[in-house]
Amino acid sequence: MxxxxxxxxxxxxxxxxxxPSKKVVTQNIVMDTLTVSAKNNPLDIYRAASPIRWQxxxxxxxxxxxxxxxxxxxxxxxxxxxxxxxxxxxxxxxxxxxxxxxxxxxxxxxxxxxxxxxxxxxxxxxxxxxxxxxxxxxxxxxxxxxxxxxxxxxAAITEDRGLYFINTDYKTPNKPTQIWTQGETxxxxxxxxxxxxxxxxxxxxxxxxxxxxxxxxxxxxxxxxxxxxxxxxxxxxxxxxxxVYAAMFAIGKYAIVKDEWKGKEVNYYVEEKYAPSAKLIFNNTPEMIGFFSDITGVPYPWNKYDQVIARDYVSGAMENTTASLFGEFVNQNAREIADNNYEDVVSHELFHQWFGDYVTAESWSNVTVNESFANYGEYLWRKHKYGKEWADQLALADLNKYLDASAYNDPTLVRFYYRDKEDLFDRISYEKGGATLHYLNALLGDSTFYKAMKIYLTKNALRPAEATNWRLAVEEASGEDWNWFFNQWYLKAGHPKLDISYTYNDSANKLEVTVVQKQADSQNKPYKMPLKAVVIYGNNVSVIDWTVKDKKEVFSYPYQNGVKPVFVPDAEHWLPGEIVEHKLPAQWLAQFKNTADYINKQRALKNSYKVDDSSTTALFDLALNDKSKLIRKYALNLLAVSNNNKWIDRWRSQVMQMAVNDNNNNVRAAAFTVLSAWKVNQAKPDMIHAVNDSSYFVAGEALAGVNAFDKDTAYILAKNLMHTDPQSTLRSAIFKIIGDKANGSDIDFFATQSTSVSGTRKFEYATSLVTYLKNVKEEDAFEKGIKMLGDLCVQEAISSYKGYLSNNIFMVGKYYKDKIGKADNAQKRLDLVKVQEQRMIDAETDADAKKALEKQMKDNS
Structure with missing residues (x-):
């Protein structure tokens, strides 16, 4: 229709x-903006702040x-x-x-x-x-x-049209019609x-x-x-x-759910379906506003705060002043939110109302004063609301994201040389910048760090600023010179890589800790790193100041009454860098037993689980019974990838009990994942019972577990769950099972889902449909299914999504091309695929993309 x-x-x-006046068009205008000739390397061009001719x-x-x-x-x-x-x-x-x-x-x-x-x-x-x-x-x-x-x-902002029309031709059923803007950059x-x-x-x-x-x-x-x-x-x-880039508007048929903070309106613009869960989607927003007002010393500076959810959004979320916009991934019902929410994204965009909106980066080179603070705001809110362990989990995950990306690119935080301004929205500006602020906060102390934020925000209110302004605020707040820190962390590329080895010198009765800075550094200048460390003697734990400043250093710690110490470097996790330790399982066990925080325990597990040792076994015994749900879940995640039969025999019963009785849904889901990986048939009754669990995570992992060793039963269960509006992990499991089974009558399931899946959920739908199309025997089901896949691609508004979906169509085509001569229906099905390939090409409006699709179709012919 x-x-x-x-x-x-x-x-x-x-x-x-x-x-109307006469329009004069010229092609040789001298522009104020920078023109890069083909001969220039963009990385050689200094990216200054834009000159202001007019205000x-x-x-x-x-x-x-x-x-x-x-x-x-x-x-x-x-x-x-x-x-x-x-x-x-x-x-x-x-x-x-x-x-x-x-x-x-x-x-x-x-x-x-x-x-x-x-x-x-x-x-x-x-x-x-x-x-x-x-x-x-x-x-x-x-x-x-x-x-x-x-x-x-x-990668961060996938399109730059600025103004977006979503389903304004009404071609996609069950999809809202919206118009919205995205200004940054x-x-x-x-x-x-x-x-x-x-x-x-x-x-x-x-x-x-x-x-x-x-x-x-x-x-x-x-x-x-x-x-x-x-x-x-x-x-x-x-x-x-x-x-200018934070000016915005959004238009749509929204339900407006009202909230408030100290008399200021706080509203949530959501699709009608999600109105009942709107306050959970944007959980704790008024309390966040109060918290950020307190720690910055600057009460929320705007007249109101709205949050709106947009379909087909080209990024994650955007901090438009007084009106943040979020992608549809945050659309969740209460049952989904109970498993996993996006509160970090909510806090990130809200902290931008101070850092990014109230004070804005003068140039994209200084975007760290926007994004690094917003990233760190997530940590600050988590710590305030949920405690240090929950905040540390986020800090470690963010640090690892940065370190993984640094293998490919690790420039300075403040960057005056770059290819494109869009490149600055990366793991450097976000995760490394947030980790750097965390380190600075630790060195300054909370009260001085908060004082510095107030000075920075007050002195630069409603103005552009740069990292130098932030340094000056830190120096004014502390009364100390911080050039050494900013030179090292804001203006220097890369990060420290510490290699730490431990030698017990029994003749001298001391532990020798050898630290080598192994980072590549063209200036051959090591980092200066004031840190905290822990020295463990049996059950006695001492926290000490520990500063690393040379390329190679040896620190000595004496035995005490014959007790050999265990050393924990950077015990409070300040360092935005890498640490590789050469510890024995017994030392990791001592670290786990005698440190109370999540990161030290997680590192002990991560560095010892591949070693079959009595200390490792003891460590996992402790971890599976740890009071921290995060540690229990992490230990289960490691066991899921282990094929050690001795460990399976040791912990099979305990993991079965955790799957049924643990008080945390994520831990229960992780336990079912382990039982599935280990193919524990005794757990099948519990899995079957759990597919109706109130937690989508638990139900999904349980259903996937049944499918691992009883596909027929899993299919029956999946069929019964098809029409219950499954979400999250449960939906993924159902898609996989239905696709694998490839029953002709199930094409109706895909038809129903085709008009309701949105955002990145289309990917798992497409993957399942491709599997179905490769295996389904009924010709009418295949014909309907390949058209559904074509519809999905033709109607897709986001270019990067369309590219993924089009690859799925070509994948089916290649499959049946390879089947020519091996299957009687291969040519007929290939012809149907080519109809959808051509339809997809005809619908493409971008010349380059059309040419690429035509080439791919020709290559597959």
Whole structure:
């Protein structure tokens, strides 16, 4: 069934009349922005902060939308003044637009001026020279056409259209119609004419004309609403100046769930289905606002805080000022949230309201002052709300993400040389930066660190800043020089790699700890690292100051009454770097028994589980009974990859008990994973019972466990669960089982799911459907299924998703091409696949992507 919507070009009456003028297009304009020639290496170019020729005072944008064509009709009033030097020319960013006219507004009159539009920039020659004491107001009429050009993007922000129309042609059943914006890094100039740089700020008035059945959201507050002919215009006003990339709007049929913090509105914009769980999705937001206000010493600086969920979002989430936007992955019901929530993402975007919005990175080179703080905000909130163990688990996971990525790229935190600004949204700016702030906090102490944040935020309020401003705030708060730290962690590439070996010198009655810094360093200058360490004598534990500063050092610790010490380096986990220890299982066991925190115990498990030793066995005995659910789960995860029959015999019964009786769902799910990996048939009754567990994690792992050694029973169970709106791990298990079985009648299951799966959930759906299409015997089921896969690809809005889905279609084609001569129906099925391949190619609008698809289809022929 096809839905159509009339073109929406209705707008409120113009306050002024400005007729069309002649459009002058030139191709050889001298731009203020950097042009990189083919001969230049981008990494050789110094990326300075953008020069500020003009300062915007206010931006007023009035937009109406053509849903079918995916364009917006815009009218814009920009008030600005020369920043410092006198100016007679203005160069504005205006990407993928049709500029109709430009006028200078003088009182109640308008004067048309000529303009040049080329290379996504609008050049204006003014009627005279203006000084910094003069104000200029421009009026511009234009059409925003974000889908007219090839999108760019990066791993972090997959597209840069700026303005997105989601299912506005109503072609995808059961999918909401939405329009939303994504400004970071420099994409808001796809829907408004502006200076699209991070060091430019403006107050805003954004006027949105939409069908009356839609809700709107933007920065600030609604100050006026008017209705006419089934349309409504909402006027949103942001009275405090915000950075251009954080201006936003979202349009859709949302349920608005209300909350508050100290009289300020806190609202959640969600699809109606998720209204009952909205406060759980955005769990603890008001309390977070209070916590971040307290530790920064700056009460939440904006008039309200909204959070909205968008379909087909091109990143994870975005900290638009007063109105953060989240991808649909956060859409969860209460049962899913009980297993796993996205509170870290919520805290991340909220902390940005201070670090990134209230004070903004002056240039993308300094994006660490935005993203590193937001990353660390996740840790600070976890520690405050859930305790140190839960926070340490996040810190360790983030550190490992950075260290894994550093094998490929490990530049400085502050980067003035890079290929593309999008490249800066990486594990360096996020996880390494967060770990660096954690280290600095530890060295300063909480009170001084919080004092430094207040100084930084207060002195740079509503302004751009850089890492130097953060250093100066740290120095003002502490009364000490911190250049050594910033030179080492912000301005130096790489990270320390400590190799630590232990020698018990019985003749001298001492433990010798040899530390070698093994990182590659072109300057041959070792890191200076003040840390804490632990020395264990039997059951006695001493925490000591421990500073590593040379390429190679030997530290000695005497025996005490014949007791040999065990040493734990960086015992409080401050170091944003690697430590490789050469310890025996007995030493790891001593570390596990005598340190109370998650990371020290986790490292003991990780470094000893591959060694079949009595100390390792004792260590896992302790871990499986540890009071920490995180440690119990981690120990089970390690056992799941072990094929040691002696260990299976030792812990089979205990793991079975944990699967049924542990008080934590994640631990129970991990226990079922172990039993599945070990193929413990005795656990089958418990698994069958658990497929109806209240936890999706437990139910999913139990169902997967049954499938590991009884596929027929698993299929019957999966069939019974098909229509219960399965989510999370349970849905994944059902998809796999139904796909593997490839029963012709189950095509109806895939048909039902095809209109409800969204986001990354499409991937597991597609994988299961591919398996089904390779094995199903019924021809009508195959024909329906391959068309479903084609529909999924053709209707996909996100380019990176479409690439994955298209590969699935080619995968089926290659499978049946290889079956020619081996199966009677192979050619017929291959022909059906090619129909979908061609359909997919015909639907592709990007020339390069179309060419790549055509080549892939030809190669597979």
């Amino acid at each position: 096809k839905y159509t919507l009339p073109i929406l070009g209705i707008s409120t009456a113009l306050l002024f009349s400005c007729g 915007i005072a206010n931006t007023r944008v009035a937009l109406s939308f053509n849903f079918k064509e995916k364009t917006a009709n815009g009218r814009e009033w920009i008030t600005m003044h020369p920043y410092n030097y006198a100016q007679d020319t203005i160069l504005l960013d205006a990407k993928t637009m049709k500029i109709d006219s430009v006028c200078i507004v003088k009182g109640i009159t308008m004067k048309q001026i000529p303009f040049q539009y080329a290379n996504d920039q609008l050049r204006l020659k003014l009627d005279r020279t203006y000084t910094s004491r003069d104000s200029v107001q421009l009026y511009i009429r234009y059409t925003a056409m974000p889908y007219e050009a090839k999108e760019g993007g990066s 420099e994409a808001n100039s796809h829907w408004m004419v502006t200076f699209d740089k991070p060091n430019q700020r403006s107050t805003f008035q954004i006027e949105l004309s939409v069908p009356d059945s839609f809700q709107t959201l933007s920065n600030g507050a609604v100050v006026q609403t008017s209705k006419a002919n089934g349309m409504r215009t909402d006027v949103w006003r942001m009275d405090m100046p915000i950075q």
